[in-house]
Amino acid sequence: xxxxxxxxxxxxxxxxxxxxxxxxxxxxxxxxxxxxxxxxxxxxxxxxxxxxxxxxxxxxxxxxxxxxxxxxxxxxxxxxxxxxxxxxxxxxxxxxxxxxxxxxxxxxxxxxxxxxxxxxxxxxxxxxxxxxxxxxxxxxxxxxxxxxxxxxxxxxxxxxxxxxxxxxxxxxxxxxxxxxxxxxxxxxxxxxxxxxxxxxxxxxxxxxxxxxxxxxxxxxxxxxxxxxxxxxxxxxxxxxxxxxxxxxxxxxx
Numbered sequence: 328x329x330x331x332x333x334x335x336x337x338x339x340x341x342x343x344x345x346x347x348x349x350x351x352x353x354x355x356x357x358x359x360x361x362x363x364x365x366x367x368x369x370x371x372x373x374x375x376x377x378x379x380x381x382x383x384x385x386x387x388x389x390x391x392x393x394x395x396x397x398x399x400x401x402x403x404x405x406x407x408x409x410x411x412x413x414x415x416x417x418x419x420x421x422x423x424x425x426x427x428x429x430x431x432x433x434x435x436x437x438x439x440x441x442x443x444x445x446x447x448x449x450x451x452x453x454x455x456x457x458x459x460x461x462x463x464x465x466x467x468x469x470x471x472x473x474x475x476x477x478x479x480x481x482x483x484x485x486x487x488x489x490x491x492x493x494x495x496x497x498x499x500x501x502x503x504x505x506x507x508x509x510x511x512x513x514x515x516x517x518x519x520x521x522x523x524x525x526x527x528x529x530x531x532x533x534x535x536x537x538x539x540x541x542x543x544x545x546x547x548x549x550x551x552x553x554x555x556x557x558x559x560x561x562x563x564x565x566x567x568x569x570x571x572x573x574x575x576x577x578x579x580x
Contacts, residue, residue, distance in 0.1 A: 337363070337370070341390060349547035353394055359387035367469030372499045378562050380541055381496060381505060383467040389542070399562035400543040400553050401501065402523075403569065404530045407558065413524055416517045423477050424486045425525065430472040432465040434458075436492050439510060446511035464494070464506070471497040472505070477522070491518045495526070501537030502530050523556065 337360045347353040362370055362384050371381055378399040379386040389397040409417070437458055444454050456464075465474065473495055481487035491509035495502055504526060509518035526538045543561065544550035553559070560567045 337361075344392075347391075347394075349544045349549055350394070350396060354391070355394075356390045356392065357387045358390040359385050362386055362469045364469045368471050369499075371470045371496065375496075375498060375503055375539060376500070381468075381470065381503070383463055384469050396545045396547070397542040398545070400540045401560050401567070402527055402538040402540065402556055403558060403560055404501070404527055404536050404538060407527050407531075409524065409527075410557075413520070416521050417524055417528075420477075420516055420518075420521050422480045423490070423521075424480050426476045426478070426486065428474045428476055430465050430468060430474055430494070432458075432462040435489050436465075436474070436476075437461045439489055439492060440508050443508040443511055473497065475522075475526075477509075477518070490516075491522055493522050493526070498535075498537075498539070501535045501539055502526050503539040504541065519552070520555075 339358055339360045342357045342359070344354040344356050347355040360374075362381070364384075367384075371379075371386060374386045374388075375381070379388045388399075391397075440456070440461060444456065465472075475493045475495055476489055477491035477493075478486040478489050490513055491507070493507040494505040496505055504523065507519065507522050509522070523538070523540065530536070530538050537560075540553050540556075542550065543553040543559075558569050560569050562568075
């Protein structure tokens with residue numbers, strides 16, 4: 328499908344090489360462009376469909392010289408079949424209350440993010456994220472963005488403590504999971520997988536065909552979890568290609 332976006336409004340830039348956060352001993356480069364405020368949603372839609380990701384008002388994609396390990400991934404909603412273990416994850420979290428809220432940062436969200444980063448990604452580039460950084464991540468957007476808050480149901484049936492949160496872009500053909508985080512102490516709930524599965528359900532309810540997961544990185548323990556979802560579609564040079572199983576993704580390395 329031909330993509331249309333106002334190229335006259337876009338100027339693309341290339342970053343200098345820097346250490347890869349996913350594969351040791353490798354270096355990454357990115358090509359990026361600033362999303363226009365006037366036509367941000369449609370431009371972001373078109374760029375996402377050809378492999379870009381959004382961070383605040385910037386769309387970027389890998390442009391590494393000697394590596395093609397980062398591959399855009401999305402889940403086909405209509406044909407997605409929940410496995411037995413995935414149905415158990417959904418059932419295990421049926422006491423969670425889900426709320427869609429405006430893309431406005433709160434200290435409660437930030438406190439949860441800090442616990443998540445310190446426990447799960449202490450060595451990552453986001454580990455030192457400050458409150459102003461978080462506000463910018465959530466609120467600096469030229470596209471249709473919202474947050475989904477997940478809370479444990481309290482004894483009186485209302486929403487209780489915040490245990491997970493997802494920053495989501497609403498696109499013309501799907502939901503793009505920009506960033507998600509959760510309470511690392513809730514080990515039994517599989518909250519990372521639950522949020523993905525929940526967005527497959529929600530996309531189906533509103534008639535959107537895809538859930539965009541960002542990049543699957545072959546050989547990266549941090550990103551390999553995306554290969555567990557099946558079927559999955561990967562962006563190849565010939566376009567989006569559906570993989571029916573983890574084995575179809577090929578060996579790691």
